[in-house]
Amino acid sequence: MVRNDLSRRMMCALLLCSIGCMSAAWAADTPVPPDALASDPAKLGWMVGSPPPPDRIVRFEDGSYWNFPALRWSVSNFRQLMPTVNTSRGLAAPVPLPRALRTDIDAIRFTPIGASKSMTWKEALAANYTDGIVVLHRGRIVYEHYSGVLKADGQHGAMSVTKSVIGTLGATLVSEGRLDAGKRVAEYIPELAQSAFGNATLRQILDMTTALKYSEDYADPEAEVWAHAQAGNPLPKPKDYTGPRNYYESLQRIQAQGQHGTAFAYKTVNTDVLGWIIARVTGRSVAELLSERIWQRLGAEQDAYFTVDSIGTPFAGGGLNTGLRDLARFGEMLRNNGKFNGQQIIPKAVVDDIRRGGDKELFSKGGYPLLQGWSYRNMWWVTHDEDGAFMARGVHGQRIHIDPKAEMVIVRYASHPVASNAANDPTTLPAFNALAQHLRNLPR
Amino acid sequence: MVRNDLSRRMMCALLLCSIGCMSAAWAADTPVPPDALASDPAKLGWMVGSPPPPDRIVRFEDGSYWNFPALRWSVSNFRQLMPTVNTSRGLAAPVPLPRALRTDIDAIRFTPIGASKSMTWKEALAANYTDGIVVLHRGRIVYEHYSGVLKADGQHGAMSVTKSVIGTLGATLVSEGRLDAGKRVAEYIPELAQSAFGNATLRQILDMTTALKYSEDYADPEAEVWAHAQAGNPLPKPKDYTGPRNYYESLQRIQAQGQHGTAFAYKTVNTDVLGWIIARVTGRSVAELLSERIWQRLGAEQDAYFTVDSIGTPFAGGGLNTGLRDLARFGEMLRNNGKFNGQQIIPKAVVDDIRRGGDKELFSKGGYPLLQGWSYRNMWWVTHDEDGAFMARGVHGQRIHIDPKAEMVIVRYASHPVASNAANDPTTLPAFNALAQHLRNLPR
The missing domain is CATH 3.40.710.10 (DD-peptidase/beta-lactamase superfamily)
Known part of the structure; x- marks a missing residue:
């Protein structure tokens, strides 16, 4: 739940879950996390039992699902933590991947x-x-x-x-001519005209050379990434919440900082803009x-x-x-x-x-x-x-x-x-x- | 969110979603719901658009997903509304169902x-x-x-x-001898010993002849079914919430009313008990x-x-x-x-x-x-x-x-x-x- 007392830890968890960030799920004040064997999620028995032991329950609402080593269970079980939407494989038989296993690889x-x-x-x-x-x-x-x-x-x-x-x-879609990489984003998504993205080209979005006042520095409590994460959180917002309520609303609030096209700047929101454009154009x-x-x-x-x-x-x-x-x-x-x-x-x-x-x-x-x-x-x-x-x-x-x-x-x-x-x-x-x-x- | 101001409507929605009840999703004070054509969820365009129009967004948190006709979209999209867990089909090719379509059926x-x-x-x-x-x-x-x-x-x-x-x-499992239909539930689930289920036999559970103080009358605000529904709601509980927090906790609170084995009484909680027994015995x-x-x-x-x-x-x-x-x-x-x-x-x-x-x-x-x-x-x-x-x-x-x-x-x-x-x-x-x-x- 995004509570009034939403903790930093939880926001970080949401973010780490959702955004390609540079932070660590393992608390920085503990120098050495458990190794792969000691943190093996099957051995630790997360969510096993009816009910699981209290210290082996993984929860989304308080962000603990993203604590290491619980995270090792969560990455294989997002669907059990939050709402999702399917990408169907269709109903036909799968196309087999031929196998020719090699035993010499382990020793390389x-x-x-x-x-x-x-x-x-x-x-x-x-x-x-x-x-x-x-x-x-x-x-x-x-x-x-x-x-x-x-x-x-x-x-x-x-x-x-x-x-x-x-x-x-x-x-x-660009190759097919359904999208024009030279066009400005606002031509596809008028709602983004007043945002940083409005005058960026689709090419700048695709190659992440937009110039955004948008920090993904998780150590900074004022970083814009927190607002985006909270916007995308599917849980109900607190009553006094006044921020953006979904990804689309969040993208509209992001402002420019500098000139587009002058540097690579890896920021997740570019892909969210691309997803929006794809959805708008293809239906x-x-x-x-x-x-x-x-x-x-x-x-x-x-x-x-x-x-x-x-x-x-x-x-x-x-x-x-x-x-x-x-x-x-x-x-x-x-x-x-x-x-x-x-x-x-x-x-x-x-x-x-x-x-x-x-x-x-x-x-x-x-x-x-x-x-x-x-x-x-x-x-x-x-x-x-x-x-x-x-x-x-x-x-x-x-x-x-x-x-x-x-x-x-x-x-x-x-x-x-x-x-x-x-x-x-x-x-x-x-x-x-x-x-x-x-x-x-x-x-x- | 299960808020302090959790409305009757939402609880009803949760319940209808989750439990085989006898109530109506269509408001009783409106005599005739729209017919199949007028309520067609594809024609109404629920959750279509980027973003969907505000009056075509289906939400779990406020219970509106279970209002008719939004319900017609929701029943095909539970996964988009709440957390879920997979039942894998495995990875092999599906077994085809042969087809011999008949055109004479429509006119029967x-x-x-x-x-x-x-x-x-x-x-x-x-x-x-x-x-x-x-x-x-x-x-x-x-x-x-x-x-x-x-x-x-x-x-x-x-x-x-x-x-x-x-x-x-x-x-x-009974047929295989892994469960004994004559045993009491408490032998399998000691946590249920003090509940109505404790001295019921597994056979009474399987055939729903337990005698429970458990009303599924949705018109009654005191009906026990509300507590079970709220317990099973995957959304975070309100801070002042003191009730059961999951299905297992809820089942432990259900009390007896009358003699087991004297009448068929269709109550969803029997199946939740069976699910618990199955999980406990099989792991x-x-x-x-x-x-x-x-x-x-x-x-x-x-x-x-x-x-x-x-x-x-x-x-x-x-x-x-x-x-x-x-x-x-x-x-x-x-x-x-x-x-x-x-x-x-x-x-x-x-x-x-x-x-x-x-x-x-x-x-x-x-x-x-x-x-x-x-x-x-x-x-x-x-x-x-x-x-x-x-x-x-x-x-x-x-x-x-x-x-x-x-x-x-x-x-x-x-x-x-x-x-x-x-x-x-x-x-x-x-x-x-x-x-x-x-x-x-x-x-x-």
């Missing part, structure tokens, strides 16, 4: 960035609090692993990986459009779902939940230039545009010291490395990693105690690159 | 009970505010129809049809057990789901939501004595026990003038007619109708303005019987 060694000692792929799973990971090589599952409470037939929060999915929908919510355009055509094996605000708006900035293998199907479709299951699901031009990337100069102003030389395009992170790898990234370790040269797709769901990917990148990036190197050298 | 005529004029099957669809109906004859779909916002790939609230599903699970919630035991083995084409209370308890008394064709698979399995998809999914003995029925004498004291000669067994309604028909019934017109002699299964989801099936039985019962007569005479 790499050295984490800044570390003096190497570690194995298998050790990295626990180091990154991996809930599930699937590796496709040349279209076949070569590695699949689950731990904790995530199972193959479960769904997990994609967090900001959602943005890349919505960016793909948006770029597809379908992003949840419906994702089903029609992609999920049903991928032959997904599970419905996906989005968390929603109090008026049913799917949270475009971070509300998607999927089965892990379905996220792998999505990644494999992109690796194959938009083709999967014998169909062109999104135009090749969209993938080409993502792979070419965005403006590296603008990206360099975004504050990502580990990601030098990268760019951001259509809500995808583009490495510009020799493999042409690009990726979707979500807080607490969510990832789609597509390496065209190695013909490899990695999808990972995780529940790292630290939200920011800066905490797991030093392990994740070299691990994924070591696997790419291993796989690319295999004979066909 | 029958005379509603108490009416002077006959009507056609097709006219009855609108008269009963049918959202979707599927008829299987000899295992093939001979009729399928959707209207409003329900689609083949959507899910609809089964309401008290849930009870028959849970009763089937309970009777299966699985009814949502999980339904997936493992039935949904995955039926080859369902969609996941089902349950609404939950604030500690994640699936609402055994009325919280199941399914795709309509999956409910048809469930019904067809029962018609085939527990076999479907080449497997014995539930023991034949369970179906035999349901078909034999319960005590007609006790049933006659239950207050169902339209259902003379019927009985209630394992949470199924048994007609004892010459066809041996038995059924599951949920408020607002939900139904599984199994007619062994006619080799027919009808499943119907509906959003009738009046909760009680007494409002649609005069049309439903003769319509279904007329169809049975038509089908049973067809050559093989």
Whole structure:
């Protein structure tokens, strides 16, 4: 409940849940969180029992669902915590992902960035609090692993990986001419004319180069992100509440700070604006459009779902939940230039545009010291490395990693105690690159 | 939000949503609700638009989601209104239901009970505010129809049809010897020892012959049903709230009135007790057990789901939501004595026990003038007619109708303005019987 006495902790929880933030779910005054084994949500028995023991009940209303290690249960159970809307897979038989499991992957060694000692792929799973990971090589599952409470037939929060999915929908509509990336946002959403977004172009939204007076600094109680989080909270508002009551109302209040198009500035609200534009132009919510355009055509094996605000708006900035293998199907479709299951699901031009990337100069102003030389395009992170790898990234370790040269797709769901990917990148990036190197050298 | 000023309307809404009650969602002071066409939720455009118009937003928190005609949208969208838990279909390909659609069904005529004029099957669809109906004859779909916002790939609230599903699970455990129908409830759930249920037998629970001081009279503000509904409401409780905070706490407060085993008394809380016993004995919630035991083995084409209370308890008394064709698979399995998809999914003995029925004498004291000669067994309604028909019934017109002699299964989801099936039985019962007569005479 958003009470009058709404605590900082709860707001943080809502935010962390919903927005790709840089803060930590693990309290900063406690230096070392429990490791993957000690925090295993299956071993801890969250929500097991009839009733569960009082100290094993996970609640949304007081924000405790986002405390670490309860968070490790919550990311696989958003649906049990709040209202959601389905993204139907349709009713046909799922399209199978061929399997050719490799036993040599666990032993692959790499050295984490800044570390003096190497570690194995298998050790990295626990180091990154991996809930599930699937590796496709040349279209076949070569590695699949689950731990904790995530199972193959479960769904997990994609967090900001959602943005890349919505960016793909948006770029597809641009490619089809249904959206014009050069148009100002206010031309699509007149309600945003007086906001920062009104005179931004759709391209600036897609590449997150808008200039917003909008802080996602969770240490700052005045940060605008709190108002957005509270607006999107589906629980009833307190009686004396006067702020925005849903995502759309919140977006209308965001003001500009500086010039659009001068720097990459990663802010979740851009994706919420994109979701609004998509809904307005197509007459379908992003949840419906994702089903029609992609999920049903991928032959997904599970419905996906989005968390929603109090008026049913799917949270475009971070509300998607999927089965892990379905996220792998999505990644494999992109690796194959938009083709999967014998169909062109999104135009090749969209993938080409993502792979070419965005403006590296603008990206360099975004504050990502580990990601030098990268760019951001259509809500995808583009490495510009020799493999042409690009990726979707979500807080607490969510990832789609597509390496065209190695013909490899990695999808990972995780529940790292630290939200920011800066905490797991030093392990994740070299691990994924070591696997790419291993796989690319295999004979066909 | 369960506010201090929680209104009667909202409590009624919660209840109607959740419990198989005899009240009306349509305000009694307005004599004639709009007909099916005028109340069509797709035509009215609930929750359509970005944002939807203010008068087309459906909200859980103030209970307005259960006002007619908004209710017609809500029954197909419970997941968007509140937290839920999945009943996975698994990941395999669905088992197809063969199709042999018949065009002669729409014209079948029958005379509603108490009416002077006959009507056609097709006219009855609108008269009963049918959202979707599927008829299987000899295992093939001979009729399928959707209207409003329900689609083949959507899910609809089964309401008290849930009870028959849970009763089937309970009777299966009895048949396997994992539960003993002669044991007292307190032997399974010591927490219920001081409640009315403590000294009731499991058989009395399964057949609803407990004697409870528990009124489901919604016109009475002191009726115990209000406390149960508020306990099960997943929204945060008001600060000054001192009542039970979840289904389990609520059940412990229910007191006896009279002698168990002396009359059929249809009360939702019996099914909640059964759900608790099932969870305690198997270590699985009814949502999980339904997936493992039935949904995955039926080859369902969609996941089902349950609404939950604030500690994640699936609402055994009325919280199941399914795709309509999956409910048809469930019904067809029962018609085939527990076999479907080449497997014995539930023991034949369970179906035999349901078909034999319960005590007609006790049933006659239950207050169902339209259902003379019927009985209630394992949470199924048994007609004892010459066809041996038995059924599951949920408020607002939900139904599984199994007619062994006619080799027919009808499943119907509906959003009738009046909760009680007494409002649609005069049309439903003769319509279904007329169809049975038509089908049973067809050559093989």
